[in-house]
Amino acid sequence: MGLAQNFWPTIKKEMHPWTRWWWMGNAVDEQNVASLLKQYHDAGIGGVEITPIYGAVGYEQRYLDFLSPKWMDVLNYTVKEATSLNMGVDMNTGTGWPFGGPQITPELAASKLLIQKYPLKAGDALTEKIQVNDARQKAVAKLQAVMAYGDKGEVIDVTAKVAADGTLNWKPTTGNWQLLAAFDGKSRQMVKRAAPGGEGLVMDHLNKKAVDVYLKRFDDAYQGKIPGINNYFNDSYEVFGADWSPALFDEFQKRRGYDLKQHLLELSSKDSTNENVARVKSDYRETMSDMVLHNFTENWTDWTHKNHSKTRNQSHGSPGNLLDLYGTVDVPECETFGSSYFPIPGLRRDSADVRNVDPDPMMFKFATSAAHVNGKPFASSETFTWLAEHFKASLSQCKPEVENIFLSGVNHVFFHGTAYTPQDVPFPGWLFYASVNFSPTNTFWPHIKGMNDYITRCQSVLQDGKADNDILMYWPVYDVWNKASGMEMLLAIHGINAWLRPTQFYQQSKQLTQKGYTIDFISDTQVGATKVVSGMLQTNVNASPYKVIIIPECKMMPVATLRNILQLANNGATVIFQKLPEDVPGLNDLEGRRKVFKQMLATLKFSAGKNSISEFKTGKGSVLLASDLQSALDFKQVKREALTDSGLEFNRRRIDGGKYYYLVNHTAKAIDQQIILNGDGKYAVILDPQSGDSGMAETSSANHQLTVHLQLKSGEALILKVYNQQKPAVNNWVYLNKPTKTISVNNNWNLHFTAGGPELPAGQKLSKLGSWTELPGPKVTAFSGSGVYTSTIFLPVKTAKEYVLNLGRVAESAHVWINGKDAGILWANPFEARIGKYLHAGTNTIKVEVANLMANRISDMDKKGIQWRKYHEINFVNINYLPFDASKWQPMASGLIGPVTVVGYN
Structure with a gap:
């Protein structure tokens, strides 16, 4: 059956799955581009994301240098040809990853803090010259500060006493001293998997000048003729060992209000328990976050807007507040890496052929929450990376994996991926080193349109209307940053056992989701931008309103965030604390901020209620204190969707006159029962995304709840289109009741x-x-x-x-x-x-x-x-x-x- 039916939204190119299109060695030409795009289009793919990458041996004569005039000719032809097929083209703003290349000089490359220590006694002169010891850094490292630490707690900045040749013209008069010299060194990381013409140093993402120079190469290549790129893409932040930037001392002083040079001892400390060490490092991490946000993410997004395009970004892995970084770009993107277990009978899962990782839906929600909270229409996903061993991943294994990301709020899927293969390359064609291979050379290609049509139907619904979630869950990022061990903190997918899963934020979010509550995560900055409208929390004019904000158990919270949260309550919002925060983060004016913080907490005059719930009524709203969050939600009549008791999982969308429910059965058994839905629905149409069929469901309604008869085999999905008033004209759904x-x-x-x-x-x-x-x-x-x-x-x-x-x-x-x-x-x-x-x-x-x-x-x-x-x-x-x-x-x-x-x- 066709996709554009009465009860399905009109299909647009963004509703089809798209694919990452690796241009192997940039060995591309117009004839093959046209042929391949037609094959992708006919298979139900809606667009490509061009990512130039390393090439195949023996085809070097076909290579084109990235952004060269010939490369630009093929790019412009690709956009023209895709447009004629009603397909879209996204493009990596670089080759391989992370961003870097020949335009990045050592001065603009990713930086690394180098600290050297020198002991010095009273009356002695330092005989050793203060120069970087690492031979690999001698040509590029620059001295930024020399601090003297006395045995009685003295700290003296002696940077100005260091001559050009490294001689220190300073002697202590009393005591024993330790000198710390800080150098701006370089990580020396090169672009990984670079394509021809993209080789070079990785840029300093914290440095606006580096980002500007990097992007200027594109402007120079375009020569005023802007290609019609939908979204410019940036892969997950994998800038390793880059814990510094030349301007960090100045940025720290401006943003944190004190001199980091005075605290080099704490910053470089290996002490994993000292409170002040943790506070200094928290401030340092927050400063890195600010610099990545403003100097790279906002700067790059502004550049794409000037080029009449938008940004699609994988913020995970960054040394920053993921929710703010995701919230700044136009299309926040998560990724699935590895294979999940599903108890679906007959679903093949061979232990030798899967990676020992478990894609976590709570990690996906950082990207989707940022989209929902900021009112952005799309949340995308790099999908199926290393789903299984090469050549062993089946379409049947893809289905529950993609359903997991749909359930998490993703509505714009990108396959990982498709290698450009010229027609004259024999089987198996060109291949990328990480499976899955979504290419015409794959033997499942004749059947891929079945999966693509399913994804398209699902995404047509998931892109319609707005996300309809009830709860905002505050992410206590300052608890994450407040660690004395280590230096920079990359919040990566593969590190969630350390920074995410042990937290109450994660555990409560997961438990409430499994119980049928609908949740989005919110950052400190986003809390500050939230307003209260008719008792509901409005995070953005384009976002659906939320019923309640939950503050999970956390230790650290800025004064400004606590003030904003209490103001929301005063303005009519419902705020639920699992436990009151204990302290403020960071080091500057610590006692002054602590005093204000304690005074604000002291205004919360809770009265004991039922089920260990305490309530403080303030202004038009209230603040609750409850260790059992579900009891507090029940107390405030924030209803869960009880359909999860059956084992079903769901994603809910708000549309004019009703709602969509995307429902999936990942249990081992068939589900055949009456399901109760929240809200004022009167009728429901069943939409089958597997076949495209539709029909009126058996329903009854009472007490603001709609009861629907549902039948789903293990592994199946259905969509309910719920109507609040008007009864749609459609044949009844045929239930399979009596075999x-x-x-x-x-x-x-x-x-x-x-x-x-x-x-x-x-x-x-x-x-x-x-x-x-x-x-x-x-x-x-x-x-x-x-x-x-x-x-x-x-x-x-x-x-x-x-x-x-x-x-x-x-x-x-x-x-x-x-x-x-x-x-x-x-x-x-x-x-x-x-x-x-x-x-x-x-x-x-x-x-x-x-x-x-x-x-x-x-x-x-x-x-x-x-x-x-x-x-x-x-x-x-x-x-x-x-x-x-x-x-x-x-x-x-x-x-x-x-x-x-x-x-x-x-």
């Missing part, structure tokens, strides 16, 4: 192979189904591609209201025709389709095209020593970043394994 006799498709099957390699095996007549790798003949175990199965069933009379085809086990995806009519692509568990409208009384023909994965053919190539992986840079690695070798793989089960049945329902 009649099950018809087993056990006639002989004819199998013939239609596409793939290395050679097409001979066709066979099958008396029973099983993996085609177990069939006789030498070609079947090495074969990757498609085979078509044909059989018949006899239906004496067509009496049932609906008939459901179940293919049983499919390795790995299928396209079904019944009596010559297209019955759809079955690409994920359960491999089922409603086929009643295609059946007739008498003999019916069933044709099933099944595609296996690339693994068996790749394994055969490695066993035969066929050289197919020759790349510059990282070449090709397995899921554990070791050299890739498939020669010892056992053949993967392939084809239609069954059993195949047809069940009638009345």
